[in-house]
Amino acid sequence: MSGVxxxxxxxxxxxxxxxxARDGTPIVWSRRHGxxxxxxxxxxxxxxxxxxxxxxxxxxxxxxxWLNFLEQRGRLWYEASKRDYADFKHWRMADSRNCWRxxxxxxxxDRAGLKRFYVWASGEYEVFNPIxxxxxxxxxxPGQGAGRRDxxxxxxxxxxxxxxxxxxxxxQWKDVGLRGYGFDGLRPESWHGFNEDRNxxxxxxxxxxxxxxxxxxxxxxxxxxxxxxTSRYPKxxxxxxxxxxxxxxxxxxxxxxxxxxxxxxMDPMEGSRAEAIGRAQRVGRYERVPGLVIVTGHNPRARxxxxxxxxGSSATMSLDVLGPQERLRLFRETEHGLExxxxxxxxxxxxxxxxxxxxxxxxxxxxxxxxxxxxxTTWRRSSGRGEPxxxxxxxxxxxxxxxxxxxxxxx
Numbered sequence: 001m002s003g004v005x006x007x008x009x010x011x012x013x014x015x016x017x018x019x020x021a022r023d024g025t026p027i028v029w030s031r032r033h034g035x036x037x038x039x040x041x042x043x044x045x046x047x048x049x050x051x052x053x054x055x056x057x058x059x060x061x062x063x064x065x066w067l068n069f070l071e072q073r074g075r076l077w078y079e080a081s082k083r084d085y086a087d088f089k090h091w092r093m094a095d096s097r098n099c100w101r102x103x104x105x106x107x108x109x110d111r112a113g114l115k116r117f118y119v120w121a122s123g124e125y126e127v128f129n130p131i132x133x134x135x136x137x138x139x140x141x142p143g144q145g146a147g148r149r150d151x152x153x154x155x156x157x158x159x160x161x162x163x164x165x166x167x168x169x170x171x172q173w174k175d176v177g178l179r180g181y182g183f184d185g186l187r188p189e190s191w192h193g194f195n196e197d198r199n200x201x202x203x204x205x206x207x208x209x210x211x212x213x214x215x216x217x218x219x220x221x222x223x224x225x226x227x228x229x230t231s232r233y234p235k236x237x238x239x240x241x242x243x244x245x246x247x248x249x250x251x252x253x254x255x256x257x258x259x260x261x262x263x264x265x266m267d268p269m270e271g272s273r274a275e276a277i278g279r280a281q282r283v284g285r286y287e288r289v290p291g292l293v294i295v296t297g298h299n300p301r302a303r304x305x306x307x308x309x310x311x312g313s314s315a316t317m318s319l320d321v322l323g324p325q326e327r328l329r330l331f332r333e334t335e336h337g338l339e340x341x342x343x344x345x346x347x348x349x350x351x352x353x354x355x356x357x358x359x360x361x362x363x364x365x366x367x368x369x370x371x372x373x374x375x376x377t378t379w380r381r382s383s384g385r386g387e388p389x390x391x392x393x394x395x396x397x398x399x400x401x402x403x404x405x406x407x408x409x410x411x
Contacts, residue, residue, distance in 0.1 A: 020044045023325060024053040026060035028067070038125060039063065039077065042117055052246065053325065054214060054355070062113035065092075078127045085114075085130040174203055177361075194347065197272050199360060201261040202344060208255040211238065217354040218242045218324035220341040222298045222305070225254060227263040232256050237303060241323040249320055262343065273345055278336070280349025286331060286338035289350070295332045295341060305330070324354060 016025070021044060028039050042048060043056060069088050070080060091098055092107050102110075111131065118129040165173075175181040178199045180191035205216050215238055225234040233253040240249040268274045280286055296314065297306035303319045322330075328351040330341040342351035 020049075022049065024056060026056050028060065028063055030067070030071075032071070036077075038121070039067075041124075042120055045120055047120070048116075052214075052244075057355070058109055059113035059116065062110040063117060065110065066114055078121070078125070080130045081128075082130050082132065085132075170207060174200060178203065195272055195360075197261075197265040198344065201258070201265040202357070204261045205254070205258050208258040209236075209252055211252060212244055213357060214324055214354040215242050215244070217344055217352070217357065218327050219343060220319075220327055220330060221266065221343050222300070222341060223319065224262060224343065225259055227259050229256055229259050234259065239303075239322065240320040242327075246323075266343065273343075276345045276347060276349040277339055278349075279347075281337040281339075284337075285349055286340070289329060289331070292329045292331050292338075293326075294338075295330050327351075328353065 015021075019041075021027075025043050026040075027035065029035050043060070048056070048059070066088065067077060069091065070077060070084065073084065073087075075084065089107065089111075092102055092110065093104065094101065115131045118127070118131050121127040122129045172183075176183060179187070179196055180193050181187045202216070205211070206213065209216060211219075219236075219238075219242075223236060223239070225236060233255055235251050236254050238250050238252055240246060243249055265271045266273050286292070294308040295305050296308055298304075299306075305317050305319060305322075307315055307317055309315050328340075328342055331338045332341060333339075340349075340351055344352040346352045346356070
């Protein structure tokens with residue numbers, strides 16, 4: 001929350017416990033108006049608390065952009081009209097004064113968050129809902145539901161955003177963007193590639209397993225098949241709390257080539273993961289991780305972990321109940337110090353959060369141009385699985401021409 005004195009909020013953690021906030025619950029703050037309890041209570045509503053943190057982030061970003069737009073017009077969120085929403089839709093997608101216009105699919109994400117917010121607010125506070133929700137005829141025979149669509153959705157937003165990428169194109173995308181090769185097949189001497197083995201193993205896993213980005217990013221080392229493997233496609237388990245929707249876990253297959261790539265990255269002698277762990281251990285970085293959990297044992301058949309409680313006793317935890325954020329705090333004790341169970345680590349040795357992968361892939365188009373080619377496509381995640389691994393996350397975007405008096409943070 002840039003430019004905001006957090007001291008003005010008092011004891012944030014104590015206030016969070018009192019009002020039901022959880023780890024990652026967004027807080028929307030205005031430099032002019034401060035915090036609006038009506039807005040922030042939205043993220044504590046039952047229908048929102050049950051959703052994943054990535055959904056919270058998307059909704060928070062949509063609200064912040066909307067509030068900035070309204071503030072520019074001198075209006076508050078509960079004074080918004082249908083005309084305000086129509087102008088907002090035009091500004092986000094078509095206004096030439098906005099140098100960061102978005103496509104229909106991106107605006108559709110904003111619309112979904114705003115619609116959910118106003119449906120909740122209209123029920124709680126009897127606030128007018130400016131987001132049209134009734135069906136509108138868009139072709140076909142009258143009376144048929146298939147010919148109707150929500151008029152608040154942009155016309156260019158498809159119901160399913162599915163993109164296909166052939167293996168040959170994927171290999172070029174990986175070699176040029178992540179491994180430093182040019183389109184001529186040569187790699188310049190200036191290439192360093194500190195995280196080359198990590199990045200290539202990660203995208204190979206996305207391609208080979210068909211998992212979504214957050215699902216693959218949350219797999220700890222104890223859930224991976226042990227190398228070497230004899231099967232071409234060894235079986236692994238995706239935990240319930242990490243799967244999309246968090247309704248149930250499921251089996252998935254990991255190609256043997258992916259297992260080898262991950263094993264190379266995790267190699268204690270030659271992999272970059274061991275180097276990152278060593279750097280963190282030398283400066284005592286793991287001991288400063290808040291709320292870390294020491295794992296003392298693992299039962300692969302029961303899919304449980306034995307952990308040390310704060311009181312020094314032992315407890316058994318199911319891997320199915322540990323969500324992506326909780327898994328980042330799992331550590332084991334070794335002769336060299338603490339070591340994370342998370343597979344994917346940043347350069348500083350700390351677990352690499354799922355949304356942080358956007359920084360890794362954001363520069364791929366520029367790298368393509370720098371290597372003498374036409375540039376690489378920045379793929380966006382689709383609603384399906386196995387998509388090319390580039391993310392354009394809501395909180396990572398900026399909007400030209402929008403006041404920055406509203407900002408978002410997490411408690």
